[in-house]
Amino acid sequence: MSQTIAHLGPVGTYTEAAALICQAWLTQNDVSNQYQLKPYPSIALTLEAVARGEVPLAIVPVENSLQGGVTMTMDTLWRLDQLQIHAALVMPIQHALLSHATSLEQIKQVYSHPQALGQCPLWLAENLPQAELIPANSTTEGIQYLSNPTIAAISSQRAAQLYGETVVACPINDHQDNCTRFLLISREAAPGGCFTSLALSLKANQPGSLLQLLQAFADRGINLSRIESRPSKRSMGDYLFFLDMEGDTRDPLAQAALSDLKSNSEMLKVFGSYDLLPDEFVRSVL
Amino acid sequence: MSQTIAHLGPVGTYTEAAALICQAWLTQNDVSNQYQLKPYPSIALTLEAVARGEVPLAIVPVENSLQGGVTMTMDTLWRLDQLQIHAALVMPIQHALLSHATSLEQIKQVYSHPQALGQCPLWLAENLPQAELIPANSTTEGIQYLSNPTIAAISSQRAAQLYGETVVACPINDHQDNCTRFLLISREAAPGGCFTSLALSLKANQPGSLLQLLQAFADRGINLSRIESRPSKRSMGDYLFFLDMEGDTRDPLAQAALSDLKSNSEMLKVFGSYDLLPDEFVRSVL
Known part of the structure; x- marks a missing residue:
C-alpha cells in the first residue's frame, strides 16, 4: 500500500530533508508499505491535511536550537484535535x-x-x-x-x-551546533516511547498555579525536558504551556502525574509517547 | 535638552506609534527635555545603540497577545549588558x-x-x-x-x-483584542514600579530545577505574570527563562525571592522595576 507524508515544500527545504529521513525509517520498519512525499505551502496546511484524514502522516519542525519553538506548529497542534506524535528526530542544520x-x-x-x-x-x-x-x-x-x-x-x-x-x-550559521527537532504526526494512537508531549491551559492565573503543575512531575522524579509558553489568544497575559516529559504515558508514575495535571488544568492535550530516531540513522540518510 | 528615542522604522510602523506615545509621556513628565524619534533598521540595532550610549532611549516590542514573545527583543536583552526597563505600554493593534x-x-x-x-x-x-x-x-x-x-x-x-x-x-485581524506590549529601554537605573522583569539560565537541567526557581516566588505569594523559555543557543534542550513578576525589587519580599533565585541560577539578569503606562493615556495619543 502507498502512504503519503505531508511536508512544508517546496523540494529542497530542510523539512523535505526531514521527510526523506522519515520515509527511509518507515520503509525500513514496514516493508509492506511504500511511502511518498507530498509538499504543502504551509505548516498549518500539512497538519490540517492529517486532521481531515486526507493524508496519514505529516512531518513538521517544532523547535530550533537557536531560534526556539516553531510557533505555527505549536499553535496548530493546540487548535486541531486527534493529532498524535509518532516519532521525533533532530537534524543538524548547516546553512x-x-x-x-x-x-x-x-x-x-x-x-x-x-x-x-x-x-x-x-x-x-x-x-x-x-x-x-x-x-x-x-x-x-x-x-x-x-x-x-x-x-x-x-x-x-x-x-x-x-x-x-x-x-x-558554507556553513554560515553563527553556531555550529545548529539543529532542528521535527515531529512525525498522525491521527493513529502514538506508539509509546521515552518522551511524552502535552499542552495545557491553566485554570487560573494566580501565584503558584504553574508551580502546582510542575510539582506533579518533580514529586515523582520525572524530568521535563522542555517547557514553553504560548499566548492563549484570549487576552494579554493568558498563556498555554507546552511540556515535554521524559517517560511513557503507560508508566504508572507518569499516569499519576498526568492525573494530577488534569485536575489542575483547564484543558489538557496529550500528544502521546514516542521515541527519538537514532542520530546515526539520521546522519546515514542525509 | 534634546533626547533621542530609537525605534524600529520606518515611519508608519506600530513601533513608531509606540515611540510617539512614549514621547508624549516623557514630555508630559519632564518639560525641561525635548524628545525626538530616530528610526533604525532592526530591533537589535535600536538596543545596541542604547547599550553603546549612542542614544539614551529605545522602544521595542516584547510580546503580542496572539503571536507571543518577540524573540529578537528577548535574545538581544539577554546578550547586551546594562539595559534597564523604564516603562511598559500595551497598544491595541488593528490591521x-x-x-x-x-x-x-x-x-x-x-x-x-x-x-x-x-x-x-x-x-x-x-x-x-x-x-x-x-x-x-x-x-x-x-x-x-x-x-x-x-x-x-x-x-x-x-x-x-x-x-x-x-x-x-479594517480591522482584518482574527482576534479583536489583538495588542502588543512595548518596553522603553535605557542604560540608566530603572525607576521602580509594579512590575519587575528578569531572565536567567539554570545551573542544571534536572527534575525540579525550574520548580525550585518558581518556589522562590510562590512561597512569598508573588505572582509571575509571564514565564517564557528561550534556547540558550548552547545545545538543544538547554534554555533560558524570562520572567515578569508583580512587585518592585526594593520590596523586602521581592529581594528575598531574587536572592533565592540568584543562588539557584547560573546567570541572573534583572532588567529592573517599572510601571505600565495607563491605558487611557495610550488611547489619548493614538
Missing part, C-alpha cells in the same frame, strides 16, 4: 550562501526564510554588511532570483545541488 | 488591508511583516484565498508596490494616512 557573485562585496540582497536569516546574523553583519536581508516563505524561494549576481540566497547544500546552484560559503 | 484593487478578487499578492501576516490567517483564508502571502521586513515595506492594483499590504490605518493610501478593509 550555505548560494550566489553567482564573484565576490562577497558584489552581493546587495540576501533572500531566505526569517528563521534562517535569524540563525546567521553575526556572519552576515561581518561578511555582508552592505546587503539588505529579505525574508522569504522558504529557504528555497530566493533561488529563483540567482541569475542576478547581486542577489544571494541562504539555503542548504542539498538545495544547491538540486537546483544546480553555486555555494559561495 | 488594515491597503490596496488600489477595486475588488478583493483582484488581489494576487499580500505583503506584510510575518507577525502581521500571522495575526490575520483566518481572514486572509476566507477573503483572499487566491492571494500569495509575502513576508516583508516591516508592515510598511509593501506600501511601495501598491501602484499595482493586484498587490495589497497589511499595515495600520495611520500608515495609510501617512502614505496617502486606500484602506480596503
Whole structure:
C-alpha cells in the first residue's frame, strides 16, 4: 500500500530533508508499505491535511536550537484535535550562501526564510554588511532570483545541488551546533516511547498555579525536558504551556502525574509517547 | 535638552506609534527635555545603540497577545549588558488591508511583516484565498508596490494616512483584542514600579530545577505574570527563562525571592522595576 507524508515544500527545504529521513525509517520498519512525499505551502496546511484524514502522516519542525519553538506548529497542534506524535528526530542544520557573485562585496540582497536569516546574523553583519536581508516563505524561494549576481540566497547544500546552484560559503550559521527537532504526526494512537508531549491551559492565573503543575512531575522524579509558553489568544497575559516529559504515558508514575495535571488544568492535550530516531540513522540518510 | 528615542522604522510602523506615545509621556513628565524619534533598521540595532550610549532611549516590542514573545527583543536583552526597563505600554493593534484593487478578487499578492501576516490567517483564508502571502521586513515595506492594483499590504490605518493610501478593509485581524506590549529601554537605573522583569539560565537541567526557581516566588505569594523559555543557543534542550513578576525589587519580599533565585541560577539578569503606562493615556495619543 502507498502512504503519503505531508511536508512544508517546496523540494529542497530542510523539512523535505526531514521527510526523506522519515520515509527511509518507515520503509525500513514496514516493508509492506511504500511511502511518498507530498509538499504543502504551509505548516498549518500539512497538519490540517492529517486532521481531515486526507493524508496519514505529516512531518513538521517544532523547535530550533537557536531560534526556539516553531510557533505555527505549536499553535496548530493546540487548535486541531486527534493529532498524535509518532516519532521525533533532530537534524543538524548547516546553512550555505548560494550566489553567482564573484565576490562577497558584489552581493546587495540576501533572500531566505526569517528563521534562517535569524540563525546567521553575526556572519552576515561581518561578511555582508552592505546587503539588505529579505525574508522569504522558504529557504528555497530566493533561488529563483540567482541569475542576478547581486542577489544571494541562504539555503542548504542539498538545495544547491538540486537546483544546480553555486555555494559561495558554507556553513554560515553563527553556531555550529545548529539543529532542528521535527515531529512525525498522525491521527493513529502514538506508539509509546521515552518522551511524552502535552499542552495545557491553566485554570487560573494566580501565584503558584504553574508551580502546582510542575510539582506533579518533580514529586515523582520525572524530568521535563522542555517547557514553553504560548499566548492563549484570549487576552494579554493568558498563556498555554507546552511540556515535554521524559517517560511513557503507560508508566504508572507518569499516569499519576498526568492525573494530577488534569485536575489542575483547564484543558489538557496529550500528544502521546514516542521515541527519538537514532542520530546515526539520521546522519546515514542525509 | 534634546533626547533621542530609537525605534524600529520606518515611519508608519506600530513601533513608531509606540515611540510617539512614549514621547508624549516623557514630555508630559519632564518639560525641561525635548524628545525626538530616530528610526533604525532592526530591533537589535535600536538596543545596541542604547547599550553603546549612542542614544539614551529605545522602544521595542516584547510580546503580542496572539503571536507571543518577540524573540529578537528577548535574545538581544539577554546578550547586551546594562539595559534597564523604564516603562511598559500595551497598544491595541488593528490591521488594515491597503490596496488600489477595486475588488478583493483582484488581489494576487499580500505583503506584510510575518507577525502581521500571522495575526490575520483566518481572514486572509476566507477573503483572499487566491492571494500569495509575502513576508516583508516591516508592515510598511509593501506600501511601495501598491501602484499595482493586484498587490495589497497589511499595515495600520495611520500608515495609510501617512502614505496617502486606500484602506480596503479594517480591522482584518482574527482576534479583536489583538495588542502588543512595548518596553522603553535605557542604560540608566530603572525607576521602580509594579512590575519587575528578569531572565536567567539554570545551573542544571534536572527534575525540579525550574520548580525550585518558581518556589522562590510562590512561597512569598508573588505572582509571575509571564514565564517564557528561550534556547540558550548552547545545545538543544538547554534554555533560558524570562520572567515578569508583580512587585518592585526594593520590596523586602521581592529581594528575598531574587536572592533565592540568584543562588539557584547560573546567570541572573534583572532588567529592573517599572510601571505600565495607563491605558487611557495610550488611547489619548493614538
